[in-house]
Amino acid sequence: MLFRHAIVTSFVCSFWLSSSLQAQPLELDVEISALLTEADQAEQENEFDKLLTLTESAKELGATIYGENSRQFAALLLKYGMAYSYEGREQEAEPIVAQATELIKKHFGIESERASEAMSSYTRLLTINGKLSIADRLSAEQLKISTIVLGPYHPRTITRMIDRASLLSQISRQYLQGRPPHRLQASEKKQHFDKQKEIRDLYAKARYLRRNIVGALHPRALQLAMGAQGLTATGIAMLEGYDEFGRSPLETSEAALVDALDEGPQSSEYAWANLEHAMVLDKFSRFDAAAGYFEQAYAIFASLNALATDIPTQSINGLANNLAIRDRSHRALKLLEDHYKSFQKGLGPADIRQLTTLSNLAALQLASGQIEPAQQLAHEAVELSVQILGETHPTTISVRNNRAVIAAIAGESGYAIAELEKVLLLEKEYIWGTDLRMALFLQNLAVARLASDNQRHLAAGPAKQAIEKITAHGKRIGFNATLNRQYALNMTVHSTAFKIMADAVYSAVSEESQIDDETISEILILLQQATVNPTTQALADNYAKKRAADLGPRVLALVERRRKLIDDWNHVQTNLASELINPIKPDTDLIAGLRKQTKDIVERIGGLNFDIDEVMPDFFQLIRPEPLDLTASQALLKPDEAVLIIVPSEFGTHIVALTHERAKWHRSDQTSFQVGRKARRLLWDVGANVDIPIAESLEWEQQGEGVYPYDRKTAFSLYTELVEPLSQLLADKRHVFIAASDSLSSLPFGILVTEAPTGRDGDPEALRGTQWFADQHALIQIPSIQSLAFLRERGSPIHAGERLKFMGFGDPVLTGQADVRGKKGQIRGHDSSLTFSQLFRGNLSRSGTALKDIEQLRTMARLPGTARELRAMREALHAPQQSIKLANNATEQSFKTANLSNVDILALATHGLLAGEINGAAEPGLVFTPPAEPTELDDGLLTSSEVAGLEINADWVILSACNTASGDGSSGAPGLSGLARAFFFAGAKNLLASHWPVRDDVSAKLTVRTLEIAENRKNLSRAEAFQRAMSEIRNDRSADSDNDTWAHPNAWAPFTLIGDHGLVAID
Structure with a gap:
């Protein structure tokens, strides 16, 4: 992740601080003119000490020649005062600029351009110095004068509108001081929203005038107007979570995007709106969706600005960051390198706009293996930050931390440790940080010591301090489910x-x-x-x-x-x-x-x-379930059970094996990066929805023999590293629970290989002859050991009164061409065809809940195979005809209103959609027959949060749909964090869910055979019934052909059993 958020550009960029001496030229003494020419050169070269000295000399000479009550002295005094502000000395600048502004108004007239610019500079200083009420009055006066004297259509009037809107946004932010609008008193809330309305009205009027009156005659007005775009309704929504209309940030930015298109598809307004929308998507970790908007914004800015230095840094760094996240680091590196060279040439050595680009370029160079250049740039970033912001500024402390981290990666652990210790001292001394920021720095120090040969034993100190800060913070507050940064x-x-x-x-x-x-x-x-x-x-x-x-x-x-x-x-x-x-x-x-x-x-x-x-x-x-110690964990287990807990880290992968009597801890040398790459390769081979770098895809495409090869060598390597060292503890166990984190949480461990493979990877007979981990034990996936304790403490549902043996929902009525799930041949790097970003158009119900685009949902392909599957389940369980709801009866409303608390087995066979955006929160969902008109009760898509609110008291829930064991859609989300976890907490005791798109021809056989085996073999647990069903599918040669086989894990291993093994037989 790049450091693009290290510098925040705010309203200050919206005020154009032009030199007042450029307007209405004055006749000045030759010596004064020479001093001002030299001062202008110093300003361009960012030599602010020299600028202050020269303007002071010019001011004093002007007082001597013209007197301190002259118009020449007034202009020179303003220039002198502004020189203080360039040095960051706004407190000293304010009284000087105030005096100069009054003199200029007196001599040039309050309606003059020079007075307008002086008042604008004075307003900026008042704002920076926290005198917002005075700045508010002055800003209103400026706009009023400009409107009366110049008229509402004059470019300078438009500029004043933008200046005022920017100021009001800053006032609003400081007025709230962390209070969300719903916590304001009635009078305060009215005042707050009045400000928001004025801001929006000003922007709307400025855009209208710019489009219909001013046109391209005043580029500065355009630049100023769109420079403030980040403080429009979208910016307000991001600050507060929702605007006063109940719209989410994404809905607000989408509306702004549509509005900005009126300015033209190549307008600066539209570029800023694209950038703003991309940044909102980025905040919700929707990086692929954001990519196009970042690209569009940058392309428009580049076409509008002849100089690279005029392209907004937010656009440059936002695009670069997005490219890096999506594994396009080479292009991101080239982009930042080119702009950094332009900045060096065009902006001078000490411009704040360089700092973010410099930090990001260092991060990218580090990621691409260019360690020495990254170190050099990180060092330059620290020097630049110290020069511009000072040594004790929090941004300087952050870039110093970054430099130390790069040094540690470069092997200079001694230097890195010393630097990080200094960072912590500065952070403590100036109390800039929060507990979490301090915890980050402490973690970095611990990592640097772990990487050091002679200080490794000292790593526990800062690591423990970081945990103490995080734990104390969690106990005071508790982690809540707000999806924000x-x-x-x-x-x-x-x-x-x-x-x-x-x-x-x-x-x-x-x-x-x-x-x-x-x-x-x-x-x-x-x-x-x-x-x-x-x-x-x-x-x-x-x-x-x-x-x-x-x-x-x-x-x-x-x-x-x-x-x-x-x-x-x-x-x-x-x-x-x-x-x-x-x-x-x-x-x-x-x-x-x-x-x-x-x-x-x-x-x-x-x-x-x-x-x-x-x-x-x-x-x-x-x-906040407390972690279980060894004694409590072992007490959970029966003699024929074991647990594997697997957690990758930066230095290796920790594995703990537990049985009722024994325990063992092993750390593999395989780091989280190495383990993640291997897991990603296996998931790519079976057709899971995984994002992989293009280089990896091209490399893997050339590997393997046969029609559908599976990388058994990598599968065996993972088993050897993660399971084999503890295999003795598992040897005689019927059931093995697996709690894996990070990339491993989306990997069914049954597809690992326990012996060195022989034969061709794509040969069906070689695949059938492979020793699969799935055959050694009945494997059950669990989110954590605490979840197993939770399930067993809660126990089986109380069968009070009459219960239904089975209930099923599926085969929703959709108008797309009848299709099958997980088509044959869709192996390796599967891409889903319909995402949530395509399903939502910002429609709101009365309560502000987002409703789906019903027509788009309706046009998905119908799945007739799901009806056959549910009928076969019903017959296997001898359940009555009315126990399944198909076609027009398979609605979201019928599911939500059904009594799901008295069902033993609940099955859903339909489309499963990966996570997307609903009201700013990413959620996966299951498709039902769409209604004629969407409502909150029924809009055709059952999301994970809706599931979590239901009462599902079922022994077993079967989710026969694609990707139902996938993550919640946020970046790096673990497996099981979406639909599966929602059903789990809604009351399900066991879940059968899928890690990748399921094949229609296999799914019905696999789920139905599992139920049949469990029904007919009462001595088997559901986990064992599922294990045998998978083996039957794998060894079934009926599907073998030149272009298909069920011996591939893609066919027999998409599902995973989650929860408890369900030893109690169905009855």
């Missing part, structure tokens, strides 16, 4: 900290044979804490809320109040983070106020925590 950062820091601590513990162990149970227990706890993910937490919160509702309205009200306070905390932290990286200078008073608000909110949450604990003692166990 702050939350994503929380979870990333949280997981990484515990992995680093596990590596630190391992570094202190001389030999694995000397590891005792106490150490294993410590590692077990760390690894459980390292695998927390946001969707698990979101669904746990949902479950806790349902439990609270069961206990009565008072308990539910307490839980809701706590949730709102956590939302308040998130808003405060967002504003605090934004102010900390203010490129001008952080407002220490504002920061202190935000910190006080944080403290107050935390105290109030603490009080509510106490109240909730009194009436609902298990609430905090539900929302």
Whole structure:
């Protein structure tokens, strides 16, 4: 990830601070003119000390020649005052510019261009210095004068509109100070939204005048207008979460994009709107969707600006970052290199616009293996930041941290450690950071020490401190399910900290044979804490809320109040983070106020925590399940069961094997990068939806023999590294639970190979003769060891009253041509054909909930094979005819309103869609027959959050659809974090879900045979029935042909059993 957010450009870019001496030329003394010419040169070269000296000399000479009450002195005084601001000395500049502005208004007239520019400069200084009420009045006066004197159509009037809108946005932000609008008093809320309305009206009027009146006559007005685009409705929505119309950030930016198109497809307005929309998509980790908008914005800016230095840095760095995330690093590197050279040539050595590009270029060079150039650029970035912002500015501390990290990667661990220790001292001394920012720096120090031969034993210190900060933060607040940058950062820091601590513990162990149970227990706890993910937490919160509702309205009200306070905390932290990286200078008073608000909110949450604990003692166990120690974990297991917990880290992969009697911890030398590449290769081979670099795809396409090769060598390598070292503990176990994190969470371990493969990888007989891990044990995937404890503590559903043996939904009525799921031959690098980004057009229900584009949903292909599958399931279970809902009866409403709490087996056979965007949150879903008109109850798509709100008291849920075990759609989301996890927390005890697109011809046989075997062999668990069904499919030669076989894992292994093994037979 590039460091593009290190510098935040705000409203200051919207004010054009032109020299007042350029308007209405004055006749000046020759010596003064020479001084000003030299001063202009110094300004262009960013020699601000020299500029201040020269303008002071010119001002003093002007006082001597013309007197301090002259028009010449007024202009010279303004030039002198602005020289102070260029040096970052706005407090000193303000009274000088104020005096100059009054003199200019007196001598040139309040309606003059020179007075207008002086007032604009003075307004900017007032804003920077926090005197917003005065700046507000002055800005309104400027706009009024310009409108009366020059008329509403004059380019300068348009400029004043933009200046005022920018100022009002800044005032609004500081007025809120972290408070979301729903927490304002009625009068405050009205004042706030009045400001927002004025901002939008100003922008709308400016755009209208620019398009219909001014045209291209005033490029500066266009540049200023669109330079402020980031503070329009989209910017407001991003600040508050939703605008006053209840629209999400994405909906708001989409509306702005449509509006901007009126300016023309090659207009600067449209370029800024594309960039803004791309940045919103980027915030929700929808990088592929954002790519086109970044490209469009950059292309338009490049066509409109002859000089590369005039292209907005947000566009350059946004596009580069997006390219890097999508594995187009070579192009991203070239883009940044070209612009950095242009900046060096055109902007001079000390321009703040260079800093972000410089940091990003260093990161990209590092990622591409150019370590020495990356180090040099990182060093230049630190020097530039110190020169522009000062050594103690939080951005300088951040780029210094980046330089140290690059040094550590380059093998200079001693230098890196010293630098990171200095970073921590600066961070503590100037209290810029939050706990999470400090935790990041502590983690980096721990990693640098782990990479050092002589300080590895000291890594546990900073690693432990990082964990203490994160843990204390979590106990005060609790992770909530808000999908925003702050939350994503929380979870990333949280997981990484515990992995680093596990590596630190391992570094202190001389030999694995000397590891005792106490150490294993410590590692077990760390690894459980390292695998927390946001969707698990979101669904746990949902479950806790349902439990609270069961206990009565008072308990539910307490839980809701706590949730709102956590939302308040998130808003405060967002504003605090934004102010900390203010490129001008952080407002220490504002920061202190935000910190006080944080403290107050935390105290109030603490009080509510106490109240909730009194009436609902298990609430905090539900929302924050504690990790289990070794004794508690082993007590869960039966004699014929084992658990494998697998967590990749930067230095290796930790594996813990547990049985009822024994435990063992091993760390493979395979790093998270190496393990991730191997897992990605196997998933690509079976046709899973995985993003891979183009170079890898081209390389893999050339490998393997036969029609459908499978890389058994890599599958055997993974088994050898991750499972074989602990295989003795698994030897006699019927059931093995697997809790794997990161890239491994989307990999069914049954497709690993336990012996060196022989024969051709694409030969069906060689594939059938392969020793698969799936055949050695009945494998069950679990999100974590805590989830197994949760399931077994909750126990089987109470069969009170009459229960239905089976209920199924499928074969939705769709108008697309009848098709099959997972078509034959769609192996290797499958791409889904329809994404959520195509399904949503921003339609809102009355409550603000996004509704789907029904017509687009309706045109998907119909799946007649799902009807055959459900009928076969019904017959296998001897269930009545009415137990399945097909075609027009398979609606989302019929599913939601059905009594799902008294069903033993629930099956859904339909299209499964990967995650996309709904109200700013990415969710996967299942397709039902679309209604004529969408409603909140039925819009044709059952999403994971809707599932989580249902009461599903089923022994087994079968999700016979594509990708139902996939992630929630956020970047790097683990497997099981979407639909599968939603059903799990809605009450399902066991799930059968898919990791990749399922084949229609195989799915029906696999699911039906699993049920038949479980029904006829009462001594087998469901996991064992599923294991035998997979083996039958693999050994079935009926589908063998020149272009197909069921021996390939693509056919027999898409499904995974999640939860418990379901030893109790169906009855």
